[in-house]
Amino acid sequence: MFDDLREGGWDTDAYLGPSEFYNNFGRFDVTIDVPAGWIVGATGLLQNPEQVLTPTARERLSRVLESDSVRTIVGADETRAGRGTLAGDRLRWHFVADTVNDFAWAASNRYVWDATRAVIPGDETVPVHILYLPGDAQRYAQAGPTVRHALQFYSQLWIPYAFPQLTIVDGPEGGMEYPMFIMSSVGAADHETGHEWWPMMVGVNETWYGFMDEGFNQYMNILSDADAEGKAPNLDGLGQIYGRVSGDEREAPLMWDANYGGPMYGFQAYEKAPMMLSMLGGIVGDTAVRRAMSEYARVWRFKHPSPWDYAFAMDNALDRDLGWFWYSWLFTTDAVDGSIQQVTTSGPSTTVTVRQDGQMPSPVVLQVHFASQGPAIRSMPNSTMTDSVTAIVRYPVDVWFGGSRTFQAELRFGTRKIDKIVLDPHCRFPDRNPTDNVWPRDPTLVATTGGMFGPVACYPHRDGG
Template identity: 30%
Template sequence: WNYQLQTSRREHREGMVDESSLFAAYWYPRIAVFDDISGWDRIPHNIQTEFYGDFNDYDVTIRVPKGFAVWATGELANMEEVLSPLALERFLHSMESDTVVHIITPETLANGQALQDRQELAWHFTARNVTDFAFGISDHFLWDAASIAVGPTGRRVSVQAAYQPETRDFHEVAEIARACIGYFSIQMPAIPYPYPTMTIFNGYGQMEYPMMVNDMEMETMDDTKALTAHEIAHTYFPFLTGINETTDAWMDEGWATLLEFFACTELYTLEEPELAIYPGYYLHGYMGIKGAEVDVPMLTPSNQLLSPAYQLNSYGKPASAYLSLYYLLGREEFLKCVKEYVENWEGKHPQPYDFFFTISECSGEGLDWFWKRWFMEFHTMDLGLAGYRMADGALFVTVRNDGGMPL
């Protein structure tokens, strides 16, 4: 087997980043998923729809020339063999530090104190029970790291960022990511981050992998925060829960969009929140084409759709459905049911009806009407003003649901 590296820097998900940096994804043959619904997954991958992966343990050694660092899915198992004494000391400190530690800096790169002085460095990574493995390489990227305690045991997660020195925003990404993991673990969805590490790599993409994110620099810090939150949110959906992204993109991208929205409204202070990715891009885009021929039910298999129908059914529309469910159930009940859904299906492969049934059973509510209108029928988000009246010094407004969606 051999892997041909993408040399075009227009390829967003993997390939060359610059003359001496790359991000490697989809680089090895993966065994298709065999599930109890469809048997072997025979749907081919393409440039639009994403993936369906099974859970595996990875033990990977990546050999690179002198001076090159590697960041990857999982934990670095031989840090003392590849890091210089100074970098090793900083990395170990970062694993206990609530503040960002600069492990590789312009100074350590210039004076040769970043890595071991060997002609070849073998970087050894291990990862357990994940659906994929990706890695990035560079001889001039800077490296920041911190950690955060999650869960009742106080387990610490290593949060890292590897980036180009001249980037406009990545100097803050390690702290942004750290805060996001804490928020997701405690507030929404209030499920402890399940893995030991998370690394944000400064490539050309906007793409998630287990314990790895390949993100480009953004024009504004608002977008940087929103994008970082979105990609980290994929930890829960699809990775922890084994979602079939190929056919049911709304089951992962919709959740990532919702969690991004909550992070951007409850965790981060944005300069222009109305222009953030969910309200300013996905929701605004939906309102421009609602009710058009591309506005089809979300249970339509994702691999049968072309853009903009695919984008519509994967991101803004399901996020709106989940947000409506949140308001319907209330925060406490919503979090309880989402937690039960994740715990029931962690390491498995839930189908759409598994999600519907779990939430309905947990909440004790008859939600068939909600699922039917949001996911199975042709309805739109469209409210109208039916009338108003003044009484006792107050204004009473009657709102009419013209589109039929439960809002």
């Protein structure tokens, strides 16, 4: 890969295992010569089915796009020359793949071949091929429907799947991805299918910036899992988790080369980005985050964005300058450490003193619980009533930009008694010690090093999803 931004020339980083690849897009024209009776799956489209498959197998294959049924192309009792494949000594399987950044293939004389379809937005229907060993039939029983759901869901979430097929194979890896080709059982099938968006369509540098690959994929897997279960996605609580581990000497920032992520490589590459996007959703709304990510994918489809390109694309899509946010999450291991220090009431006005001891700033989001009865609750311009006795009050992050560690929020709701106030009620911000986010203090909240376990006052997010 020629990279004139970071490398100043050809990227020569070695493949070391944990982090993966950084490849350019191109065309692969590959012929694979195997003994007759062997089934081959690969990146790209099979160009010569009439030269390798029996008429029966070809007829079954021609009907795959007709319905969502999982059809058997080559059954367990057909895995030999003359039954699944044509007879003879050797057969040459010819595959062509356009605009891909890698090529992979698998072959076996024992593969069972099933297939189904996925309907992509825009009325594009693509086949999904499932190749597995007979003894693994149970593990692959739901692989087709799982991959179908992933392809259809992610095509609607981000951008339409751009390739003409997807093959899932029973291979030596429990989960590994290539263009149009994944090695996985049903357990990791959704995750590996997600990689067809990054890095297969949005060609990020996986070697250096694993979070743009694995991390974004983990985020979308959370959304896909919820959709598969018929539930609305809920990222409440996710962002706050980072406060428990932030600043650990074993943790590398997201911008650190993933090959040298150290003992917390998995956290750096996989787990931190969903937490980052949970916090961003707590600021701009989860729906806005998903729309911005979709726009990022559209703009950088079959290109090679850097982290700076990603940040600028998100800023543009959200129409905000989020430099403070990207700096904290990408370049540091800082966290939020907010607290409610004091609450005083005088007539119709209540002053909430909020302190920020963390190095990462955050907006001030207060949830105010009123007594069930009393004088009418007045409206405030920066507040929203979520029910008859609960209000959310928001102040922008720039209340901290002047350098002060304290901020006084003036609540003018009238004289209705306030029973409880919660800072960051949806637990979106990575707070080192959320036990002091509640007023009056709740003795049932148990503080631990870097965070909290036990009851947490996180409530459903109400920005429309």
